[in-house]
Amino acid sequence: MFYRRILPVASVAVIAGGIFSLNFPGSGSHYKGARLSDHGLKNYTFVDSRKFELINACVLTRHGARTPNYYIDSKYEMPDWTSGLGYVNLLPDLCYSTDVKELPGKLLIDEESIQEEYIQHNKGKCNYGQLTLIGQEQSIHFGKELRRIYMMGNKLINEEFNENEILSRSTKFPRTFYTLKGILSGLYGVDTFDLCHRPIIYTMPIAMDTFYPNPSACSVVGEFTVSGSKENSNDSEIMKMKCILKRLLGVQNLRFANPNNNKVKSEKPKKCSKNKEKNKEISTQLIEKQKEESTDDNDVTVYAIRDDLYSRQVHNYEVPSAFTSMFSEINRLSSQEILYEYLGGSTEWEERISLIVSPTINFIKDNMKKVADESLKSLNNKSCIPDMKSAISKKKGTMKMQLLSCHDTTLIPLLVCMRIYDGQWPVFMSNLIIELYKEKESNKLFTRVLYQGKVQKLNLHEETCGVTNEYEKQGLLPYDDFIQFLNKYSIPDDHYGNSCDKAMRLFKSGKPVSKDQYI
DSSP: OOOOOOOOOOOEETTTEEEEEEEEEEOOOOOOSOOOOGGGGOOOOOOOOOOOEEEEEEEEEEHHHHHHHHBBSSSSSOOOOGGGOOOOOOGGGGGGGEEETTTTTTHHHHHHHHHHHHHHHHSSOTTTBBOOOHEEEEEEEHHHHHHHHHHHIIISSSSSSTTTTTEEOOSHHHHHHHHHHHHHHHOGGGGGGGSSSSOOEOOOOOOOOOOOEEEEEHHHHHHHHHHHHHHHHHHHHHHHHHHHHHHHHHHHSSOOOOOTTOOOOOOOOOOOSOOOHHHHHHHHHHHHHHHHHHHHHTTTTTHHHHHHHHHHHHHTOOOOOTTHHHHHHHHHHHHHHHHHHHHHHHSSSHHHTHHHHHHHHHHHHHHHHHHHHHHHHHHOOOOSOOOOHHHHHHOOOOOOOEEEEOOHHHHHHHHHHHOOOOOOOOOOTTTEEOOOOOOOOTOOOOEEEEEEEEEEEOOOOOTTTTOOHHHHTTTTTEEHHHHHHHHTTTGGGHHHHHHHHHHHHHTTTTTTOOOHOOO
């Protein structure tokens, strides 16, 4: 198994194939207000270009800051998302034309159909989960950082836009779609795009998309959610947190609010006591008094409350004064809730996680493999006679970068799978980057993984032959070893639906959901 609980301190767990550690700090940096640099790319360090050539980069990023996905009933006024940092109209830098192609058939669709997702699924004074002014600015800034790193620094892509160099993919939610447009605008400049040079953005109907845990696309996810929710509802730490949140929000029950009700509540939030023992006593009393309410299945999740308060906070709207000091613990419990839901509880994660991450892992490794194969092909072609096909391909450009605009729920399972998750919920514009390098002297291929711009040293030594210290210092792993590791969590795309159905039957019958039974 991976681990049974997200702990407030470092934990070590044993899985099939080796031992690994996951650090879940009990306290961390307290986040207040959205910043353009929240993507963390200022931390990026370049690999020695004298020895290594970067030949591919796969960039997965969460969307920018948005309005809440959930509105929770509380004594706090519902924000006005029509002004200030929460302003939701599109900036001029995001108003250029694109060709939107819907998978799997690559049918050309109208960009306005993306906006219709708001009309179909949301209501109220403002839409749920809508990209805001600061969220748009974050995406543009992220694109400018990609330009600094991959265009001006690593020379991976050309300054002139070439649709054959970049694969752009987004889920069909407006917040991810327009985040991707902002990234492309920051990367190339909005004036680059016109009728003759417009980016192609690939998307997929929401019910079919597998770049996040989707019960409509993978039947067993719904069953996992029911089981995981039950386990969460009986968790003592989650019960305790819900009691504290009820007090802070001034409510008897944790319920979703009606977005149409924008009535200002006159009661001011109570400040938290600085006396830790007194707080502990109050928490204990609340647990005893509200135990029945805390175990009520109708209480919303901690992650739903976090979503509302966090979205308010990053746009400088009022939240409970204690929220900042509790943020790390709320993150930890929110992560536990969502992972239990996606993986059916606290056990058998190693066996089940492929059902959640496989489509995204296939996207990463399949695109890397194309570039790797092309690199090897060029080495093997020693003919002095010009290859016309190669010349045409070179003129068109080789796909060197993949941009995937996705969700926190895409990143969290991937980070867990790679054993680099720190238990803190990804902030807006969080990103995971997988780079592919070629060593100039040996022509060997290496990969490097970065999260929030920081190099991640993946603990794969139990599964691989390891690498020398010279490579480790730069965070480089042999390409073949990395692909071998990803293959452990990969299900062939054409078998994915059947695997989900088989896993659902196993799970409902009470049998272990083991990979050798559903793949």
